[in-house]
Amino acid sequence: MTTSLVIDVEDLRVTYGDFTAVRDLSFQVHRGELYALLGTNGAGKTSTLEVVEGHRPPASGSVRIFGSSPQDRNAVRPRMGIMLQESGFSPDLTVRESVGLVGALSGRRDDIGRVLAVAGLTQKASTRVAQLSGGEKRRLDFATAVYGGPDLVILDEPTTGLDIQSRDSLWAAVDRLRDTGTTVVLTTHYLEEAQQRADRIGLMHEGTLRQEGTVAELTRTLPAVITFSLPPGAPEPPIIGALNGGFHVETFSLQHDLHRLLGWAHDSGVPLLDLTAGPTRIDDVFRALDSN
Numbered sequence: 001m002t003t004s005l006v007i008d009v010e011d012l013r014v015t016y017g018d019f020t021a022v023r024d025l026s027f028q029v030h031r032g033e034l035y036a037l038l039g040t041n042g043a044g045k046t047s048t049l050e051v052v053e054g055h056r057p058p059a060s061g062s063v064r065i066f067g068s069s070p071q072d073r074n075a076v077r078p079r080m081g082i083m084l085q086e087s088g089f090s091p092d093l094t095v096r097e098s099v100g101l102v103g104a105l106s107g108r109r110d111d112i113g114r115v116l117a118v119a120g121l122t123q124k125a126s127t128r129v130a131q132l133s134g135g136e137k138r139r140l141d142f143a144t145a146v147y148g149g150p151d152l153v154i155l156d157e158p159t160t161g162l163d164i165q166s167r168d169s170l171w172a173a174v175d176r177l178r179d180t181g182t183t184v185v186l187t188t189h190y191l192e193e194a195q196q197r198a199d200r201i202g203l204m205h206e207g208t209l210r211q212e213g214t215v216a217e218l219t220r221t222l223p224a225v226i227t228f229s230l231p232p233g234a235p236e237p238p239i240i241g242a243l244n245g246g247f248h249v250e251t252f253s254l255q256h257d258l259h260r261l262l263g264w265a266h267d268s269g270v271p272l273l274d275l276t277a278g279p280t281r282i283d284d285v286f287r288a289l290d291s292n
């Protein structure tokens with residue numbers, strides 16, 4: 001095993017009674033990586049993370065975190081910060097008390113004021129958890145995950161329910177963590193966020209890992225898209241693909257086809273209205289999952 005291996009999952013199977021939620025799942029995450037585990041609803045992402053976090057034993061297979069079993073709390077807990085989808089903070093505690101309590105349980109040390117500032121909660125330090133908004137509770141979850149600068153941070157849908165400013169500041173905090181070499185594993189349904197930030201993406205569907213790779217590797221298998229429309233009476237363009245009165249062209253030769261189209265528009269004196277041209281997005285890889 002190389003020393004850079006932070007998470008090593010081999011042939012993981014997770015079951016609930018007779019139901020198999022995750023099967024044949026293998027993936028590795030290396031030190032300093034941001035790995036996004038994405039998937040359709042019910043794909044098994046949270047079940048997988050629960051095993052990685054040591055909250056659920058696998059039905060079979062092997063999971064190693066920093067070379068140890070996730071159940072080995074003394075070895076793993078001080079090095080791993082976790083932001084669950086739903087936290088269980090006591091509603092009567094203040095934000096400061098909650099961060100202090102969970103921080104102390106982590107076995108790491110930190111300055112609570114610093115952590116509150118990182119999570120944008122300084123103004124809410126004395127507010128009781130019961131009085132926090134949904135977005136503020138997510139920030140509190142984030143604060144406890146990053147308390148003490150763990151080597152590995154697991155974020156389960158970290159930006160769900162956050163407004164755009166809060167999302168931006170959470171990602172800025174994640175970027176700062178990464179600058180210090182922290183490894184990050186996250187799930188999200190905001191695919192753009194993963195596309196922008198993940199070093200590698202694992203795509204799960206119905207309990208198995210269907211695809212894995214960098215964004216470029218995942219999108220390489222699908223065509224890029226050019227869309228535009230033409231003014232009434234314009235001649236036929238050199239490429240075809242009609243959609244709702246406009247044009248929607250799928251191509252594996254984006255540069256070539258775009259060059260041809262622009263040349264035609266210039267030579268014909270025809271404006272290309274609402275022109276867009278771009279690579280395939282992770283959304284499209286997602287939509288293709290069912291047919292794989």
Ligand SMILES: Nc1ncnc2c1ncn2[C@@H]1O[C@H](COP(=O)(O)OP(=O)(O)OP(=O)(O)O)[C@@H](O)[C@H]1O
Pocket residue numbers: 016019021039040041042043044045046047048
């Ligand atoms: N405690 C449980 N008991 C029985 N089935 C469960 C339990 N937890 C999850 N499941 C089932 O296991 C499957 C995987 O669920 P999981 O929460 O891991 O998916 P997910 O990928 O995180 O989904 P989502 O994106 O919707 O949050 C689903 O079919 C779910 O209904």
